[in-house]
Amino acid sequence: MDNLLYISIGVIAVAFVILVYYLIKTIFAMKKTQENIMDTVLNIKGQVNEVAKESKDLIHKSNHLLEDFKRKSESLDSVFIAAKDLGDSLQQMNRSVKVLSNTVSQKANQQSEQVAQAIQWGSAAIDLWAKWKDKKDKTKKTDDQTDTK
Incomplete structure (x- = not known):
């Protein structure tokens, strides 16, 4: 029985040594893993x-x-305002030219009617003068012919 006790103690000792060996191996593996994790x-x-x-x-x-863009866009605001003012001025000038053109056209139409009437009156006056002159010349010729006879 003593032998059995010694064998049992021997088996327990060997099992304990194997357990310690694997525990040490596991601890070293865990240490290596921990170092890798720490490096990562x-x-x-x-x-x-x-x-x-x-x-x-x-x-x-x-x-x-963003600040530079904001500053530059603010500096361009005056350019856009000036362009808008210029556009408004050009639009107003176009309206004024259109009104002036319409007025000139109306006046030209009125005056062209007056000129046409004046030409007709002038033409009629010239015709009357020509007829009067012809009549005068005819009467003078007849008077000259009666005087010479």
Whole structure:
């Protein structure tokens, strides 16, 4: 029975040594995994810091560009206002020219009627004068012929 006790203690000791061996192996594997995780976390932390810095720079540049765009668009406002005023002035001038053109056209039509009447009266006056002159010349010729006879 003593032998059995020694064998049992021997088996327990061997089992304990095997258990400790696998526990040590597992602990070393966990340590290696933990180191890999730690390296990965540090790498990710560095990348996140880099991305955060680049994002911050990008936001700063975007804000700067936005302010520059705002400033430039405000400076262009006066150009657009001037262009609008110029357009309004040209439109008003076009209306004035149209009214003036209509007025001139109406006056020209009225005066052309008056000129046509004046030409007709002048033509009639010239015809009357020509007839009067012919009549006068005929009467003078007849008087001259009667005098010479």
